[in-house]
Amino acid sequence: MNPNDLIRKFHLALPHLRQWVEDTLAAHRDQAVPVYSMGYARLEQVFPKELLQRVRVVAVAGQPPFPALSRMGLPELARFEAMPITGVTYKDTFFVRRVHQTESLCFHETVHGVQWDRLAGDLVSRIHQATDAVWEGVAAFL
Numbered sequence: 001m002n003p004n005d006l007i008r009k010f011h012l013a014l015p016h017l018r019q020w021v022e023d024t025l026a027a028h029r030d031q032a033v034p035v036y037s038m039g040y041a042r043l044e045q046v047f048p049k050e051l052l053q054r055v056r057v058v059a060v061a062g063q064p065p066f067p068a069l070s071r072m073g074l075p076e077l078a079r080f081e082a083m084p085i086t087g088v089t090y091k092d093t094f095f096v097r098r099v100h101q102t103e104s105l106c107f108h109e110t111v112h113g114v115q116w117d118r119l120a121g122d123l124v125s126r127i128h129q130a131t132d133a134v135w136e137g138v139a140a141f142l
Contacts, residue, residue, distance in 0.1 A: 040106060091116050
């Protein structure tokens with residue numbers, strides 16, 4: 001596949017991915033609880049209380065929700081859909097498998113919540129720049 005085709009497909013999929021994230025968060029809003037309510041003392045030593053009250057966690061019985069990228073026009077990324085994961089973060093909410101819900105996993109996913117907060121406004125342009133640079137390098141190599 002031409003690297004520029006993958007970049008184009010990625011950009012076309014972004015609106016679908018954004019909508020999927022919004023729909024997923026809305027569908028689980030009633031199950032989401034603040035990380036602060038988990039009572040993990042070490043998290044409170046590392047993160048500000050306000051952050052732990054803002055970032056939310058949803059414990060799920062099975063696989064945390066992950067977008068069907070192949071149905072969003074990115075069949076090249078289909079293998080990620082079946083990848084077993086214990087946690088995943090979308091915006092200020094993360095999903096964890098109930099059986100793997102630990103303080104260390106909550107720490108890890110809370111960091112991703114901070115990343116969403118700090119990078120989301122500029123994320124699309126950063127991804128665009130990064131993918132363009134990578135694929136231009138690949139194309140030059142080929």
